[in-house]
Amino acid sequence: xxxxxxxxVGSGLDRVEGLDKxxxxxxxxxxxxxRDLAYAVPVQAAVARGEIRAVDVDAVLKYPGVIxxxxxxxxxxxxxxxxxxxxxxxxxxxxxxxxxxxxxVAETLQDAREAxxxxxxxxxxERHDVELRADHPGLYRPEVVNPDFPADVEQGDPDAAxxxxxxxxxxxxxTPAEHNNPMEPHATVAAWDGDGLTLHDSxxxxxxxxxxxxALFGMPxxxxxxxxxxxxxxFGSKGLPHPHVVLAALAAKQxxxxxxxxxxxxxxxxxxxxxxxxxxxxxxxxxxxxxxTAIVHEAFEQSSTIKEFAEQTTVPTRxxxxxxxxxxxxxxxxxxxxxxxxxxxPGETPGMFALESAMDELAIACRLDPVELRIRNEPETDPExxxxxxxxxxxxxxxxxxxxFGWAGRDPAPGVRRRGRLLVGxxxxxxTYPVYRRPSRASVRAEPDGRFTVRIAAADIGxxxxxxxxxxxxxxxxxxxxxxxxxIGDSALPTASLAxxxxxxxxxxxxxxxxxEALLEELDRRGGDLPAGGVEADADTSEEIRGQRxxxxxxxGAQFAEVGVDVDTGETRALRLLGVFAAGRxxxxxxxxxxxxGGMTMGLSMALLEESVMDREFGDYLxxxxxxxxxxxxxxxxxxxxxxxxxxxxxxxxMGSKGIGEIGIVGTAAAIANAVHxxxxxxxxxxxxxxxxxxx
Amino acid sequence: xxxxxxxxRWDASTPVTVDLRLSVNRxxxxxxxxxxxxxxxxxxxxxxxxxxxxxxxxGQCGACTVLVxxxxxxxxxxxxxxxxxxxxxxxxGLADGDAPHPLQTAFVDHDAxxxxxxxxxxxxxxxxxxxxxAAGWPxxxxxxxxxxPRLDDDEIRERMSGNLCRCGAYVxxxxxxxxxxx
Numbered sequence: 001x002x003x004x005x006x007x008x009v010g011s012g013l014d015r016v017e018g019l020d021k022x023x024x025x026x027x028x029x030x031x032x033x034x035r036d037l038a039y040a041v042p043v044q045a046a047v048a049r050g051e052i053r054a055v056d057v058d059a060v061l062k063y064p065g066v067i068x069x070x071x072x073x074x075x076x077x078x079x080x081x082x083x084x085x086x087x088x089x090x091x092x093x094x095x096x097x098x099x100x101x102x103x104x105v106a107e108t109l110q111d112a113r114e115a116x117x118x119x120x121x122x123x124x125x126e127r128h129d130v131e132l133r134a135d136h137p138g139l140y141r142p143e144v145v146n147p148d149f150p151a152d153v154e155q156g157d158p159d160a161a162x163x164x165x166x167x168x169x170x171x172x173x174x175t176p177a178e179h180n181n182p183m184e185p186h187a188t189v190a191a192w193d194g195d196g197l198t199l200h201d202s203x204x205x206x207x208x209x210x211x212x213x214x215a216l217f218g219m220p221x222x223x224x225x226x227x228x229x230x231x232x233x234x235f236g237s238k239g240l241p242h243p244h245v246v247l248a249a250l251a252a253k254q255x256x257x258x259x260x261x262x263x264x265x266x267x268x269x270x271x272x273x274x275x276x277x278x279x280x281x282x283x284x285x286x287x288x289x290x291x292x293t294a295i296v297h298e299a300f301e302q303s304s305t306i307k308e309f310a311e312q313t314t315v316p317t318r319x320x321x322x323x324x325x326x327x328x329x330x331x332x333x334x335x336x337x338x339x340x341x342x343x344x345x346p347g348e349t350p351g352m353f354a355l356e357s358a359m360d361e362l363a364i365a366c367r368l369d370p371v372e373l374r375i376r377n378e379p380e381t382d383p384e385x386x387x388x389x390x391x392x393x394x395x396x397x398x399x400x401x402x403x404x405f406g407w408a409g410r411d412p413a414p415g416v417r418r419r420g421r422l423l424v425g426x427x428x429x430x431x432t433y434p435v436y437r438r439p440s441r442a443s444v445r446a447e448p449d450g451r452f453t454v455r456i457a458a459a460d461i462g463x464x465x466x467x468x469x470x471x472x473x474x475x476x477x478x479x480x481x482x483x484x485x486x487x488i489g490d491s492a493l494p495t496a497s498l499a500x501x502x503x504x505x506x507x508x509x510x511x512x513x514x515x516x517e518a519l520l521e522e523l524d525r526r527g528g529d530l531p532a533g534g535v536e537a538d539a540d541t542s543e544e545i546r547g548q549r550x551x552x553x554x555x556x557g558a559q560f561a562e563v564g565v566d567v568d569t570g571e572t573r574a575l576r577l578l579g580v581f582a583a584g585r586x587x588x589x590x591x592x593x594x595x596x597x598g599g600m601t602m603g604l605s606m607a608l609l610e611e612s613v614m615d616r617e618f619g620d621y622l623x624x625x626x627x628x629x630x631x632x633x634x635x636x637x638x639x640x641x642x643x644x645x646x647x648x649x650x651x652x653x654x655m656g657s658k659g660i661g662e663i664g665i666v667g668t669a670a671a672i673a674n675a676v677h678x679x680x681x682x683x684x685x686x687x688x689x690x691x692x693x694x695x696x
Numbered sequence: 697x698x699x700x701x702x703x704x705r706w707d708a709s710t711p712v713t714v715d716l717r718l719s720v721n722r723x724x725x726x727x728x729x730x731x732x733x734x735x736x737x738x739x740x741x742x743x744x745x746x747x748x749x750x751x752x753x754x755g756q757c758g759a760c761t762v763l764v765x766x767x768x769x770x771x772x773x774x775x776x777x778x779x780x781x782x783x784x785x786x787x788x789g790l791a792d793g794d795a796p797h798p799l800q801t802a803f804v805d806h807d808a809x810x811x812x813x814x815x816x817x818x819x820x821x822x823x824x825x826x827x828x829x830a831a832g833w834p835x836x837x838x839x840x841x842x843x844x845p846r847l848d849d850d851e852i853r854e855r856m857s858g859n860l861c862r863c864g865a866y867v868x869x870x871x872x873x874x875x876x877x878x
Contacts (some may be wrong), residue, residue, distance in 0.1 A: 018804040021812030022819060023796065024747020024787035031746035064711055109741060110711065110732045183751045183759055183813040183862045232749070232813025233862050265752040462811030462863045594807045594865060601864025626756040626860060633857040637866040 048619025065111030079218025098270025165285025184232020236342030273341025425679025431557030464591030502659025599664020721789025758859030768824030
């Protein structure tokens with residue numbers, strides 16, 4: 001007789017930590033309070049460039065409750081100091097306004113906050129330069145763009161092809177600086193015990209934080225433990241440790257007590273990364289039938305003076321559409337600005353806004369339907385590498401989306417549809433995101449009571465990682481999900497890759513499956529004889545991932561938008577958004593839909609609201625709070641639907657899955673901007689789509 | 697108030713403290729608070745009730761929403777010293793013993809959260825909002841100010857717009873609240 005356990009992968013299992021999150025039991029980093037703790041409140045630079053001459057520490061120490069005031073002049077020295085973003089309090093130099101230059105530690109939060117506000121700092125201020133311009137004399141070509149792509153790629157002779165093309169689109173697009181703004185501000189609770197350091201920290205990968213912090217303090221990684229069971233969102237901003245982690249550890253070391261430090265929402269606009277503003281010139285050459293002959297996409301971006309972060313803005317253009325002659329470039333300028341970093345789909349998000357807007361302009365120039373234009377330019381193989389796609393179902397997404405959205409028979413004429421006070425229009429754009437997988441380790445133990453415990457230092461930042469790993473393990477063990485417990489969010493667990501690059505499920509899932517397979521083999525070998533302590537097996541996927549066949553692996557999608565623009569005020573509302581995605585096998589349709597819809601919601605927010613405004617006079621982001629930096633609220637989001645097409649791709653991982661955390665934001669802004677053009681006849685090439693850009 | 701503020705040794709930098717009795721989730725907490733202390737910090741740092749979240753500390757995100765005498769307030773903008781003898785309910789107090797509040801169940805069923813950090817505020821806000829609607833309070837989108845408001849999706853979206861969710865769970869939040877409201 002054979003028994004079968006129904007497959008859990010593919011079922012819409014509720015989040016396994018759902019009840020903890022709705023009852024308030026789920027604890028986030030700052031909610032751990034070791035005994036004898038003190039509170040640390042950072043001090044930020046009040047100039048954008050210069051040097052700190054002096055800090056009046058004695059005056060601060062006179063305030064009630066203050067334990068220490070630490071700055072460059074009295075801070076412990078770090079073991080490794082590359083002068084970069086994490087060399088906190090290691091230099092008197094100020095690289096950007098808002099940089100952490102000191103910290104006050106006190107008995108209570110109130111005492112620390114009050115005293116931090118009274119710290120007097122003497123600066124030698126210097127002239128700052130904080131303005132990104134496409135003609136900035138400091139622009140240069142970075143060696144690579146994030147994470148390791150060549151800055152420039154050229155194939156054929158794009159200039160000659162453009163000169164010869166009967167139809168040319170040549171336009172400049174720009175996207176503003178945008179801030180990740182996860183709901184949980186970054187926070188670290190640091191406690192030293194001899195030469196051991198424990199951090200309760202909000203991050204996207206405990207293993208990576210452990211390794212980085214250990215190196216900074218000159219310790220073996222085993223001396224650092226990073227605990228992060230619940231993380232209140234990250235969207236890339238918690239992927240790498242930021243200065244507050246180092247500051248908390250330094251402060252705790254200096255005062256000899258555990259220290260709690262939370263970055264304030266305002267401080268997050270300076271010290272926890274953001275999406276670089278971009279200026280992008282796109283030139284498309286096509287024949288009369290809309291077949292692309294040339295693609296040129298050039299991006300101009302910024303980074304800080306202390307770290308080179310070069311976003312891969314034009315990289316998606318290298319594989320999206322067929323065209324024999326092409327060039328994609330990146331130029332970077334180092335300014336006296338906060339350090340940009342990852343924000344949900346770095347590169348793809350701003351880059352595809354420009355490319356997919358330009359494709360819409362090309363469709364109009366060719367008098368072609370924009371869905372049809374994209375189908376006509378579908379490449380056979382990856383245009384850059386020549387590699388076959390492991391699977392590519394963009395056309396299926398476009399066709400299914402068009403059918404569901406009611407695209408057929410769309411009148412392309414702009415500015416002619418009225419519905420009450422609204423001008424109404426529809427738009428489409430393509431989405432894409434690469435499929436990555438990184439080495440990870442995992443262990444699984446068969447417990448004597450018939451349950452299984454899976455251990456991996458994965459992170460659940462809201463993605464549903466804990467839930468899908470439970471499902472993946474259950475299937476690999478041929479056990480029901482209620483017999484599987486997954487432990488994540490702790491660097492003491494087997495080392496795992498980041499929750500970033502939409503690669504969590506693929507990377508961790510592979511390790512979990514291999515560990516489960518090893519355990520079943522071991523159990524088989526023992527013939528059902530389970531010792532009192534249980535049996536454990538583990539796996540390391542380094543070799544498997546190194547040995548995988550070369551393919552162009554990408555997820556794809558098509559996004560459709562219907563917008564209404566108020567004829568008098570220019571206020572734009574997204575009336576309807578539909579996304580159809582091809583992302584391999586969907587592990588959990590419930591949490592997957594939330595990921596897609598969540599990405600599209602952030603894309604809507606990017607299209608219509610988000611913009612960090614640089615204050616040229618003072619050199620910081622002016623609108624640094626949630627009253628002035630607008631993110632979509634409940635009333636901004638009406639009808640968003642996400643669907644997927646079946647995709648069976650055997651070249652991915654044991655689950656057959658592609659990452660889905662980021663693709664949802666890619667293309668949304670272009671679909672909305674294209675719909676705004678259809679509604680009004682006004683082409684917005686500069687995000688966000690504000691009222692003043694539409695009222696003329 | 698049990699004790700008046702002791703201001704005899706007051707100067708600009710000396711904290712002023714007040715003794716009072718806080719009632720949270722039907723438990724009594726005699727406590728001495730710094731007059732600068734917000735309810736949010738008292739709950740999280742003093743009473744170990746960490747369900748209410750600090751998302752902005754400026755009343756702009758709603759993650760800290762709790763109920764005071766049944767009405768939703770931003771606990772980061774409420775000084776604890778003002779709450780003597782008031783009944784405070786946090787997300788930890790929504791369940792009826794072991795039975796979750798219907799909104800808590802609906803949030804799980806509809807996957808109305810991802811990271812979960814805005815969730816306690818969304819839930820407390822939803823409880824307060826349902827009571828406001830039941831009491832006949834109109835919102836800016838209520839078509840007829842004289843009739844009892846009907847909680848359709850537009851009403852729910854409008855009334856829940858003080859609670860930001862960066863994961864973008866709004867569609868599911870509206871569905872979850874709608875199921876309980878209707």
